[in-house]
Amino acid sequence: MQRLRVAVGVVLDGDGRVLIARRADHRHQGGLWEFPGGKVEAGETARDALVRELREEVGIDALATDALLEVQFDYPDRCVTLEVFRVHHFSGEAEGREGQPVRWVAVSSLGEYEFPEANGVIVEVLIADSLGGTS
Numbered sequence: 001m002q003r004l005r006v007a008v009g010v011v012l013d014g015d016g017r018v019l020i021a022r023r024a025d026h027r028h029q030g031g032l033w034e035f036p037g038g039k040v041e042a043g044e045t046a047r048d049a050l051v052r053e054l055r056e057e058v059g060i061d062a063l064a065t066d067a068l069l070e071v072q073f074d075y076p077d078r079c080v081t082l083e084v085f086r087v088h089h090f091s092g093e094a095e096g097r098e099g100q101p102v103r104w105v106a107v108s109s110l111g112e113y114e115f116p117e118a119n120g121v122i123v124e125v126l127i128a129d130s131l132g133g134t135s
Helices: 046-058 107-112 117-130
Strands: 002-011 017-022 037-039 061-074 078-091 102-106
Touching: 002 017, 002 046, 002 061, 002 117, 017 046, 017 107, 037 046, 046 061, 046 078, 061 117, 078 117, 102 107, 107 117
Parallel strands: 002 078
Antiparallel strands: 002 037, 017 102, 061 078
8 A cells, every 4th residue: 555644734824814725636636625735755854845845836935834733544545644734934925836726714614625534633623723722
């Protein structure tokens, strides 16, 4: 079974909105929404991968990040480990550089979007935090 290590960015703007992107239809979990990020390459830290992927995918430079959580999830065809970071300071304007739609959405509205199963815990943690819970 394929094992993937993925860096994920929960990018927050000054209004407390979070950046999400829609996966291309032809990709694994195509058509679903996700938090931007991508595969960690050999010899690369998760944080370095996140900075690289955010620049490549959505055109922003992550300037300040904090580790948020780690999620392990087994799909029928692959095992993924998501290393999730909160990005609370960045430069640039977010845009879908690979043709994907991107949106800034209120954390409270994340439940209105369909995410891959592996992202479910991230959504739950963000919503709980926004309601005064703890992560």
